[in-house]
Amino acid sequence: MIASMTGFSRHAVTLDAGVFDWELKSVNHRYLELRVHLPDHLRSLEAAVRNRLKARLARGKVDVVLRDRGQAEESPAAFDHDRVRVLADACAEIAGMLPQPAPVSPLDVLRWPGVLQGREDAGEALAAPLLAGFDTALEALVEMRAAEGAALADGMRARLDALLEHRRAIQARRQPMLEEQRSRILARIHELDLNLDPRRLEQEVALLAQRMDIAEELDRIEGHVAAVRETLDGNGPGGRRLDFLMQEFNREANTISSKSHDLEMTRATVEMKVLIEQLREQVQNLE
Incomplete structure (x- = not known):
C-alpha cells in the first residue's frame, strides 16, 4: 500500500552501558534526504543506520537522533590515570612557555581522546543491541507512514468519486452544447445574409464543432482516475506518478474550461478544478 512521507517514532534501549534513545522523524521531500545525528563515540553506526533507512524508505526528509543518557551509577574515576598525568605534565610545560596561559579545565582533559576508558570501542561493543533498537524504531516509523x-x-x-460525478454532468451537457453552438453559428450566418455554399457551410460548422468538442478530454480524465486508483492500490511508492497524473488532470480541466460555452458545464469544471487541487495537496504527502 502507498505510504505517507510524514511520521515519527521513538524507542529506548536500556543496556549495562546506559540508556539510549532513538528518535526518528520524517517530513515531505522530493527525494530521500537523511540526516543522522549520533554521539561521537557511536559515529561508527552511521553507515549501518543509513543503509537500513534506504532499504525501507524511498522519499522524505528523515532526521535520526540517538541520545546517550549515560549510566546513572557510572564511576567518575573511570579514566586512564597514566594518560591524565601525561596530559597534565604537558599542559604544565606548555603553560611555562606562554606569558598568560589559559587554565585547563578537568572537563577539557576528560574530552581528550583515550582519557575515558572504553569510549573508543563503545560503538563496536554496543552496535548489535543499538541497531536492533533502531530497527524497532524504524519499523514503528514505517507503520505510522x-x-x-x-x-x-x-x-x-x-474525491475521485466526486470528480467522476462532475465528469458525468459535463458529459451530459456535451452534445446539447454542441448542438446549441451549431444553431448559434447558423443563425449568425443567416443574420449576416451571407451567400455560402451549403455543403461548404456544413463542413466549416462541423470542423468548428470538432474543435469545440471535449470528448477526448473527458475520456482522458476517466483514464487518469483509473490510473490514480491503480497506483493507490498498488505496492510501493507512487507519489511521483500521482504528481504527474495531477498535472494531467489540470491540463484536461483547463482545456474543457477553455472550450466551454455553457454555464452549467463551466460550474462543473470549476468544481473539478477544486477537487483536483485538493487531490494535488494530498499527493504532496505521499511517498
Whole structure:
C-alpha cells in the first residue's frame, strides 16, 4: 500500500552501558534526504543506520537522533590515570612557555581522546543491541507512514468519486452544447445574409464543432482516475506518478474550461478544478 512521507517514532534501549534513545522523524521531500545525528563515540553506526533507512524508505526528509543518557551509577574515576598525568605534565610545560596561559579545565582533559576508558570501542561493543533498537524504531516509523498513507488514499478515493460525478454532468451537457453552438453559428450566418455554399457551410460548422468538442478530454480524465486508483492500490511508492497524473488532470480541466460555452458545464469544471487541487495537496504527502 502507498505510504505517507510524514511520521515519527521513538524507542529506548536500556543496556549495562546506559540508556539510549532513538528518535526518528520524517517530513515531505522530493527525494530521500537523511540526516543522522549520533554521539561521537557511536559515529561508527552511521553507515549501518543509513543503509537500513534506504532499504525501507524511498522519499522524505528523515532526521535520526540517538541520545546517550549515560549510566546513572557510572564511576567518575573511570579514566586512564597514566594518560591524565601525561596530559597534565604537558599542559604544565606548555603553560611555562606562554606569558598568560589559559587554565585547563578537568572537563577539557576528560574530552581528550583515550582519557575515558572504553569510549573508543563503545560503538563496536554496543552496535548489535543499538541497531536492533533502531530497527524497532524504524519499523514503528514505517507503520505510522503506512497508516497515514492509507488515510490519505481513502480521502483521495472519495474525491475521485466526486470528480467522476462532475465528469458525468459535463458529459451530459456535451452534445446539447454542441448542438446549441451549431444553431448559434447558423443563425449568425443567416443574420449576416451571407451567400455560402451549403455543403461548404456544413463542413466549416462541423470542423468548428470538432474543435469545440471535449470528448477526448473527458475520456482522458476517466483514464487518469483509473490510473490514480491503480497506483493507490498498488505496492510501493507512487507519489511521483500521482504528481504527474495531477498535472494531467489540470491540463484536461483547463482545456474543457477553455472550450466551454455553457454555464452549467463551466460550474462543473470549476468544481473539478477544486477537487483536483485538493487531490494535488494530498499527493504532496505521499511517498
